[in-house]
Amino acid sequence: MSEMTASTPSYLWSLQDVLGQGATACVYKGRNKRSGELVAVKVFNLASYNRTHEVQMREFDMLRKLNHKNIVELFAVEELPSKQKVLVMEFCSGGSLLNLLEQPENAFGLAEPEFLTVLQCVVQGMNHLRENGVVHRDIKPGNIMRQTGEDARSIYKLTDFGAARELEDDEKFISIYGTEEYLHPDMYERVMLRKPQQKSYGVSVDLWSVGVTFYHTATGSLPFMPFRGPRKDKQTMYKITTEKPAGAICGLQRVANGPIEWSTYLPDSCQLSQGLQMHLVPVLAGILEADQERCWAFEQFFTATTDILQRQPVHLFALQQAMAHCIYIHHYSTVSVFFEEVAMQTGIDVQHQQLLYLGHELPLEGSMKVVNLPHTTAARPLILLSHRTETNHSLPVREPETPIMPAKFDVIADYNFTKIVVGVVHQYQRIVQLLHLHRELLLEGYYSYMMVLRRACGEAMDNIARISIRLKSCLTLQHRIFTLGHHASENLGAVDKNDRLQQVTEHLPGYTAGIQEFQNRLDHLQIEQAKLAEMLPSDKSCQKMQMLLQKIVAIHQLYHKDRLLGKLLYNDEQIHKFEKIHLSTHLKRVKSLIRENCMEKYRDLLDTARTWSRILLEMQIHMQDFNSFSTGLLADLEMSEQHQNKALDRILVTLQPSGAGQQHEEIELRDKELMLSRMYHLKEEMEILGQELQSSNSIIESLEAVHSAVAVRPSMARPATL
Structure with a gap:
């Protein structure tokens, strides 16, 4: 057996393959003589034998007793020819x-x-x-x-x-x-x-x-x-x-x-x-x-x-804050609990939260379980919108501190310096990657936000069309009721709202113009967003930082060799000094890249995002007001139609045939039957339309309240008012 190797009856190892060394033993990488399986062999030194026999045997006994996937497995206890005992254990290829x-x-x-x-x-x-x-x-x-x-x-x-x-x-x-x-x-x-x-x-x-x-x-x-x-x-x-x-x-x-x-x-x-x-x-x-x-x-x-390990991470990106969050929550918790956790971490109250996923609103019921939330990652999080003004932070991370470069030539000091610097530049690289990811999330998030509002504008236009149709029907029905009611000499309370319905009709074009102006503004914002999104793939900051990191690592590896040599020859010393100059240049480029390029671009996008956020939030508030108004107005129309139908029923009763001459009665009866048929047909049409509406306040109350509220709020879409 070579002096550089050692063995027991079943295992062998090289004395140069040291895995670790302690006060009482040294661990080597070895192999099973029969199978070739890699093992870790712990060989005790002479100092270990100064311990009592009980202490010496304690480790053997402990490893025999323990059996778990997170405890290194003991394969065997063997002896060297010198009768020294060795432990043969599971080999862990990843080191410590x-x-x-x-x-x-x-x-x-x-x-x-x-x-x-x-x-x-x-x-x-x-x-x-x-x-x-x-x-x-x-x-x-x-x-x-x-x-x-x-x-x-x-x-x-x-x-x-x-x-x-x-x-x-x-x-x-x-x-x-x-x-x-x-x-x-x-x-x-x-x-x-x-x-x-x-x-x-x-x-x-x-x-x-x-x-x-x-x-x-x-x-x-x-x-x-x-x-x-x-x-x-x-x-x-x-x-x-x-x-x-x-x-x-x-x-x-x-x-x-x-x-x-x-x-x-x-x-x-x-x-x-x-x-x-x-x-x-x-x-x-x-x-x-x-x-x-x-x-x-x-x-x-x-x-x-x-409890920590049983929690499920849910990634989300608070758009207006420009901050990434990871909510650790139990999979069996309800969405209501999740919203509370989000509020605690982001400071955005539950009532102000709105979640988007893959560009669409994420409808969630409070009783749903968290396990039913879509799968998220840091690069594909839930987008969190706030229904109030939020402050976005300037940067998601802080720039790391760089140590001062040693002024004098010293192979040990220079090696230690580059070892720290390589770690710092790795951190710089993570910052560059994180800023790039946040820019992507900001652009994608605001695009989704714009699309949500665009869909809301489309729904608002649909509501205006529905309101217009129903108003026209109501006005036609009221005119006929008024005419028949006049012939019936009956004072009907429902007919005096003709002017009020007409007033609503006159204001609808203004609402339409306001929604159209919002759509135009969204067109401009989306063009602006698209231009910024198109520029993102051309940003090579991550690749540039990677190249600088590789150059700095190469210098560190050279300095590692120089440290092992200790004293350098003249030419090697000159190379060492030249590389130190290059290292200084590389570090300046690293800092310039992140400060003047990455951070500057990120701050510019934040400024743009603040403007987008203000405009979109104002639109959203107006749209919410209009949706509330249109919902109430449609409900009011239903109530009005109910009143009109009751008035129509009373008129139809008064128009029943009287006891005049038979011929006159037959003519009058045919005319009234025709009128009754038309009235019943119109009534049926209005009842069908009424099934799509909900009950609420009267038309005049809804109109006056909404119109006055919108009139005092500054509108982004002038001169139309929402």
């Missing part, structure tokens, strides 16, 4: 969660879908530990392995149970294990500050570590940071964790010996939606509690996190 977080694209935390996968896997793995009475005592991203499933989705698994032990919820322990950044403050005080104490520790120490891990996963940073770093300023690190105010989830010292800035929110650079943060932050605040008595119990932690 820490490896993932150290990738530059994740410098500001994982994307929301991946974070939720981490949350689900860790919660389920921790739940399995508690069901078996196990406390891990070293939860951290480096001890959470990543496997890729057949569907290409990540599966995260807890590993490294060298510090684990059996412990029930009410039991305590006094031994110290863990990694200092993720260590509970009570344990940190004893092991890192060397302060003697008589404290014992319970299962809640795992929750503290989980809280730090989740914060790190969501933001790419540790929650508690002294100015010089947690390992260089341990006193301040302990001060931050123990003096943290209730509800705070982050403490940051920005200057040496400066004050601690506390926060109860995740940073703006975090990729998680506000909807998810709203549910996650209380969990972090509950488990990042130094006082073990005040810290959440595991039962409360599992209840809260399970």
Whole structure:
């Protein structure tokens, strides 16, 4: 066997294929000698044998006891020729969660879908530990392995149970294990500050570590940071964790010996939606509690996190606010509850909300279940309209801070600088993509809004036509009733409304002109929208940012090689310096692209959108007023026709044949029968028309109220009035 390889009876591995290394062991990538299956082989070093035999065997016993998809599986315990025991475990091809977080694209935390996968896997793995009475005592991203499933989705698994032990919820322990950044403050005080104490520790120490891990996963940073770093300023690190105010989830010292800035929110650079943060932050605040008595119990932690994982995300875009939202809600909740959640996150009251999907109004009943809502994504959300004036924000994200470039030549400092810069430029790239997506959503949303109003204008014109037909019929019927009533010498109250109906008829052309003017305005707005939409595909900002990112990554890779070499030859040093100049140029172009191109175009569109919003909202209010008026007017016509029909019945009774001469009676009877036939026919026609109307106030009351209300409101479609 080569000196670079090692083996047991069933497995072999290369000593160069190191997957991870700790204080007591090293993990290698190995293979099954028979099947060739990849495995992870944990080989213990000499320091591990200084531990008691019970402690040495504890990890073996723990892994044998545990069996869960979110716990790394133990395949075998074998021995080297030296009698050293090795653990043969499941190989996770994705490395650790820490490896993932150290990738530059994740410098500001994982994307929301991946974070939720981490949350689900860790919660389920921790739940399995508690069901078996196990406390891990070293939860951290480096001890959470990543496997890729057949569907290409990540599966995260807890590993490294060298510090684990059996412990029930009410039991305590006094031994110290863990990694200092993720260590509970009570344990940190004893092991890192060397302060003697008589404290014992319970299962809640795992929750503290989980809280730090989740914060790190969501933001790419540790929650508690002294100015010089947690390992260089341990006193301040302990001060931050123990003096943290209730509800705070982050403490940051920005200057040496400066004050601690506390926060109860995740940073703006975090990729998680506000909807998810709203549910996650209380969990972090509950488990990042130094006082073990005040810290959440595991039962409360599992209840809260399970509730998050059972919620369904519904994406929506508040058009007038120009803000994207993600509502996390249970699938079995009603739409009424959903509207309340929307109101809470957007500030738009339920009565002012209107939802569109794929360009059409989305009719929803309050008793419907959320599971029946259409499927949404960030790129295809529900469009939320507000029936009141809203303020749109200038930008959906903030520009990240870029560190100062080292002035002097230093391969280590330059490498560290480019490592940070690559992460920052990845964040710039996300901002460019997000601004581009928001421009698409704004243009699509306002087009849908315009189409909704165009359809409303069409319906209004239909209503005017219906009103015109019915008014004409009413006027004709009233004229005949008045004539017959005069012959019958009967004073009928229904006939004195002829002038009032005529007044309505005279105002209808004005309403028609107003609707037509709205349609003309919509034509102009849609032309303007189409021109802006046509320009969007020609915007190559995303592609330009991608090219700049590739150039900066290439410089970072060169600097990585230079750091490994340490001391450079003259020519290599000159190349290093030239690339530093290029890096400075690239960074200027990155900032110029996002500030002078992307942000400027976005602000211009926001200004245009504000104008569109004002015009369309005014149209919508007028249309709502007219719809209310036309509905009431049609109902009034029905009531008027009912009165007319009653008057007609009374007239027909008075026109029955009298006892005059037979010939005269026969002529008069034929004339009256003909008149009766016509009257009954007309009555039947009016009854058929009346079936389409609804009952309301009188015509004169409706006309006067609406006409006076519209007359005082400034109309966009002058000189017509709606």
